[in-house]
Amino acid sequence: MHAAQNPSHGRPPTAAEARAAYLAMVERITASGARDATAEREELGGISAELARWLADRRLLDPGGDRLSTPDRALRHIVSEHGRRLRETAERAGRDAEALDDVLSVLTAPRFDAREAAEIEYFTDRERTRKRLEELDALNREEFLAMRNSFPDAQVLESSLAGDLDMLANGVRMRMLTSQQAVRSQASARYLNALTDAGVEVRVAPTVPLHMNILDRAIVIIGAGPGPQGEGGDVILHSTPVARCFCKVFTHAWDLARPHIERQPGRGRGGTGCELSAQEREVLALLATGAKDETIARRLACSDRTLRRLMNQIMEKLGTSSRFEAGVTAARLGLVS
Numbered sequence: 127m128h129a130a131q132n133p134s135h136g137r138p139p140t141a142a143e144a145r146a147a148y149l150a151m152v153e154r155i156t157a158s159g160a161r162d163a164t165a166e167r168e169e170l171g172g173i174s175a176e177l178a179r180w181l182a183d184r185r186l187l188d189p190g191g192d193r194l195s196t197p198d199r200a201l202r203h204i205v206s207e208h209g210r211r212l213r214e215t216a217e218r219a220g221r222d223a224e225a226l227d228d229v230l231s232v233l234t235a236p237r238f239d240a241r242e243a244a245e246i247e248y249f250t251d252r253e254r255t256r257k258r259l260e261e262l263d264a265l266n267r268e269e270f271l272a273m274r275n276s277f278p279d280a281q282v283l284e285s286s287l288a289g290d291l292d293m294l295a296n297g298v299r300m301r302m303l304t305s306q307q308a309v310r311s312q313a314s315a316r317y318l319n320a321l322t323d324a325g326v327e328v329r330v331a332p333t334v335p336l337h338m339n340i341l342d343r344a345i346v347i348i349g350a351g352p353g354p355q356g357e358g359g360d361v362i363l364h365s366t367p368v369a370r371c372f373c374k375v376f377t378h379a380w381d382l383a384r385p386h387i388e389r390q391p392g393r394g395r396g397g398t399g400c401e402l403s404a405q406e407r408e409v410l411a412l413l414a415t416g417a418k419d420e421t422i423a424r425r426l427a428c429s430d431r432t433l434r435r436l437m438n439q440i441m442e443k444l445g446t447s448s449r450f451e452a453g454v455t456a457a458r459l460g461l462v463s
Contacts, residue, residue, distance in 0.1 A: 147173070301380065
């Protein structure tokens with residue numbers, strides 16, 4: 127028996143020893159120029175169990191243990207086995223994904239128990255609330271209903287928009303009801319316009335009773351307002367019957383609202399800023415200088431009542447909610463010098 131045939135006894139061979147033994151056997155078997163099956167069996171019969179295991183693990187030894195494999199054949203075996211395992215893994219992942227969807231559909235399905243306990247979560251930390259909402263949004267599968275009586279700052283809205291678009295891409299139907307006051311800022315207007323462009327149904331009402339999300343008619347998130355110590359709070363209710371009740375509140379308010387129409391700067395119900403009268407432009411010019419109501423009324427030689435009417439007309443045409451905002455908007459649009 128050659129030393130290279132059995133480089134070690136009682137311990138696994140090193141990679142270098144095993145490679146040397148394999149190459150030595152191949153060289154001896156093929157030295158005559160033809161592969162001798164009897165010589166090959168004799169060579170393999172003299173190797174240690176540890177070396178045989180090393181060769182078999184690398185597909186350099188046939189499963190029967192009586193023939194050596196060439197490196198290219200061993201490589202084809204390894205690639206073929208990994209391809210089969212990858213296909214099996216993909217099939218299992220597909221079955222697991224289907225099972226997950228089925229379990230989630232059962233989880234959010236209506237329950238018909240005579241009595242049901244509602245799970246409640248309460249958060250006073252708005253950042254923790256947002257993280258929890260992201261987790262719940264990821265589970266949303268069919269419908270997302272939202273009421274907004276206010277909006278956060280532009281940075282939070284930008285992050286929210288990304289999550290909303292992800293839900294839309296996953297096939298979730300979204301409807302959002304917001305108050306007229308909530309859409310006054312440029313950030314909220316941009317956010318709502320982006321949602322509308324993406325296919326979200328958005329409506330606007332004079333007032334909205336709640337700040338609320340409803341997920342798949344099974345989970346309700348409500349802004350609860352200041353807590354007992356003055357802190358802000360958010361409540362999450364996990365209950366299909368409770369969610370159905372809030373859906374009725376949403377539907378009632380939704381039916382009374384009007385569709386959101388994108389409002390361009392300088393546009394109100396009356397059209398563009400060029401439709402302002404000379405008197406209205408003069409009021410704007412005085413507003414831009416910071417003049418008080420008494421000064422403006424005296425300058426125009428009009429009563430306080432007439433001035434208030436003019437102010438309301440200007441705000442209506444510019445689509446603003448305050449006289450200060452009207453003055454700033456007019457200056458930005460170049461309506462006053």
